[in-house]
Amino acid sequence: RMLKRRTDCRSDILRLNSPLLAIYESLIPPVEEKAKQKQLLALLDKLVCKEWPEARLYLYGSCENSFGVSKSDIDICLAFNEDIHDKSEILLKLADILQSDNLQNVQALTRARVPIVKLMDPLTGISCDICVNNVLAVVNTRLLRDYAKIDVRLRQLAFIVKHWAKSRGVNATYQGTLSSYAYVLMCIHFLQQRRPAILPCLQGMETTFSVTVDDVECAYFDKVENLCNFGSSNQETIAQLVWAFFNYWAYIHDYANSVISVRTGSLICKGEKDWTRRIDNDRHLICIEDPFVVSHDLGRVVDKFSIKVLRAEFERAADVMHYDPNPWITLFEPY
Ligand code: GTP
Ligand code: MG
CATH class of the missing domain: 1.10.1410.10 (Poly(a)-polymerase, middle domain)
Structure with missing residues (x-):
């Protein structure tokens, strides 16, 4: 070699x-695509806030670290201030809420290595994965984005x-x-x-x-x-x-x-x-x-x-x- x-x-x-x-x-994703992602995040934020007023949604992964190409799925973290012992319970509840708001292909994958809810938003055509309390991923996303700015x-x-x-x-x-x-x-x-x-x-x-x-x-x-x-x-x-x-x-x-x-x-x-x-x-x-x-x-x-x-x-x-x-x-x- x-x-x-x-x-x-x-x-x-x-x-x-x-x-x-x-x-x-x-x-490179066009600006309209970025705008649609924000629009979807705002919609989800509203739904989540009703159920868990103290929780917050963060974008992470390639839609936020600046290494995302056009038409990527987006990754979202639902973060609570306290430790969550039963993520399945939260994810099933979340899937319920999303389903009744006309989001499509809603699926809770509670046994995955990183348990998530998947969904597709028919308004923007964007698919996303939502996980619970994966705050390390939010922080490493920030580090990658900061490197990209240099x-x-x-x-x-x-x-x-x-x-x-x-x-x-x-x-x-x-x-x-x-x-x-x-x-x-x-x-x-x-x-x-x-x-x-x-x-x-x-x-x-x-x-x-x-x-x-x-x-x-x-x-x-x-x-x-x-x-x-x-x-x-x-x-x-x-x-x-x-x-x-x-x-x-x-x-x-x-x-x-x-x-x-x-x-x-x-x-x-x-x-x-x-x-x-x-x-x-x-x-x-x-x-x-x-x-x-x-x-x-x-x-x-x-x-x-x-x-x-x-x-x-x-x-x-x-x-x-x-x-x-x-x-x-x-x-x-x-x-
Ligand atoms: P694409 O979706 O392929 O464009 O890239 P992505 O950066 O979104 O990758 P992926 O969906 O595989 O992962 C999403 C985010 O999860 C990454 O950007 C990291 O922030 C985090 N992540 C992925 N794998 C690991 C891992 O093994 N350990 C940790 N700590 N974080 C990870
Ligand atoms: Mg991704």
Whole structure:
């Protein structure tokens, strides 16, 4: 594998910039779509408020972290001030309320890993998932959104990587491949590692925002408007970064020993986290540390079969970016 490690980019790499940027632009949700999401949230807020006046609704996931492409489903968290021991009871009640307000396809999935109510709003055509008290997801959504404000190249890279992952069938945790959340963390970590760095490590800086959620302290520097020139001494373009990202995951990353960590802005050793062996179903074949729940490896879903699929896809993408005359087409070919 290491033989293919390439240090020099293809000579015509700059030619790939405008087609890749055009794909990025085409994936950005139009303003009307954002307005419809707010409209749906306001409707749900009204319904929830009647039943639970002290509860609040928060958007999280890709509709709020700025990594959402056009026509994504939206993720909503129903948050209570107190601990909820029986989420099923709340979700069934919620499903009842929504059903009687003409929302469609209302379904309570009370046994899922993250229990939710699903629904479709016929007025806006938007589908959404509502979970209860998943406040950590609301906070990690905020962290991702703050990173995206620092340098536009993060959003460009992540859109292209997510679009590639969906097109190539490697964005499905139930099949042992990675979540969108994991891919965005890989992009952030990658940009923290460029020299000069394109992104800082917000959790390594002075704390300006802090909350404790489920006994986890979530703290970081969130005055990101002061950091909008952070990456300007690095002039790499999106084509160079997409090339280098896939080259890294295909031929450079040390899968046997390394954990990527956005929290520290660096690589850490698997040994340090005791992620060197399989425990229950967690195999740690690709290690991506959650920025707040540091015992949580977003790569835990990857098994000995899917790791091969994933690495073969990284290699394919790296080779396409290196040799293909039209990578902006070949990269996203359906598998
Ligand atoms: P798309 O829906 O694919 O566009 O992306 P998404 O960012 O919405 O991803 P997804 O629907 O898979 O997850 C929604 C949100 O849940 C993520 O943005 C995270 O905030 C959170 N999340 C997902 N997986 C995990 C996880 O394993 N741990 C934690 N703590 N949060 C997660
Ligand atoms: Mg989502």
